[in-house]
Amino acid sequence: xxxxxxxxxxxxxxxxxxxxxxxxxxxxxxxxxxxxxxxxxxxxxxxxxxxxxxxxxxxxxxxxxxxxxxxxxxxxxxxxxxxxxxxxxxxxxxxxxxxxxxxxxxxxxxxxxxxxxxxxxxxxxxxxxxxxxxxxxxxxxxxxxxxxxxxxxxxxxxxxxxxxxxxxxxxxxxxxxxx
Numbered sequence: 001x002x003x004x005x006x007x008x009x010x011x012x013x014x015x016x017x018x019x020x021x022x023x024x025x026x027x028x029x030x031x032x033x034x035x036x037x038x039x040x041x042x043x044x045x046x047x048x049x050x051x052x053x054x055x056x057x058x059x060x061x062x063x064x065x066x067x068x069x070x071x072x073x074x075x076x077x078x079x080x081x082x083x084x085x086x087x088x089x090x091x092x093x094x095x096x097x098x099x100x101x102x103x104x105x106x107x108x109x110x111x112x113x114x115x116x117x118x119x120x121x122x123x124x125x126x127x128x129x130x131x132x133x134x135x136x137x138x139x140x141x142x143x144x145x146x147x148x149x150x151x152x153x154x155x156x157x158x159x160x161x162x163x164x165x166x167x168x169x170x171x172x173x174x175x176x177x178x179x
Contacts, residue, residue, distance in 0.1 A: 002036040004092045004169040005051045007159070012093055013140040016046075016053045019073050021116040026056065026073060030114060033058045034069040040170035042092045044130040046137035049093050057111075057134040061127045070121065072111035077135050078120065080104035080128075089133060090172035091143050096162025098172040099143045099155045107131045 005011055019026055029052060037045040037058055047056040057072040082105035088098035108122040109131050123131060136146060144152050144159075162171075 002032055002039070002050060004036060004040060004045075005049050006163075006169075007091075007094045007142055007144065009051075009093075011048045011051050011053055012137070012142055014048065014053045015140045016048055016055045016138045019054050019056055021073065021112055027114050029054070029056060030058055030069075030071045034060075034067070034071075037069065037092070038067055040092050040168075042170060043126065044134040045092060046134045048137055048140075055138045057138070059127075059130050059134060061123070061130050071114055072109065072121070072134075073114065075109045075111035075131075075135055075138070077107060077132065078110050079108045080132070081106045082124070087129065088172070089129065089143055091133070092169040093137075094143055094155075094159055095169045095171050096165065096167025096173070097155055097158045099147050100151050101133075101143060101146050102148075103129055103132050105129075109135065 033045045033050060043061045044059040047054045055074045057075055058069045060069045084102040085105045086100050086102045089101045090098050105128055106124040107128040108120060110120050112118055144155055147155060
């Protein structure tokens with residue numbers, strides 16, 4: 001199993017370097033990222049979460065059993081729209097907690113696929129939130145920096161307790177009924 005980098009690892013707070021679209025290792029890295037995401041019941045994973053400071057993301061917000069990740073190379077947040085919606089977010093790099101974060105409900109992202117072709121993806125609700133969350137990782141921003149100051153204090157306390165309790169990536173609560 002591939003290990004997910006956990007907060008407070010410094011790689012999670014680095015601004016990532018752009019990927020070279022001709023880099024043959026990107027496909028291997030994307031496969032490793034997708035495997036780690038699925039093994040840990042995630043819907044998105046950014047390269048720094050595997051310790052690689054590159055601008056690469058995999059996402060799969062479909063709720064079915066089919067595994068068909070979208071690979072975003074050098075993604076850029078083009079636009080967000082909508083009222084700010086506060087929802088609890090989990091993160092594979094911060095297991096055992098969910099943090100209330102305000103985000104616009106819709107996002108559009110421009111990216112390249114592994115063949116170097118340019119695309120755009122847009123989504124609302126879970127997909128819009130996931131896109132924004134994963135792109136935050138590429139800019140060295142974790143959930144702790146994204147939430148309001150009081151929520152951050154509580155989240156850091158909860159995270160410390162979660163780690164002591166042995167929380168694993170993919171778990172968003174210490175309560176076994178919520179995991």
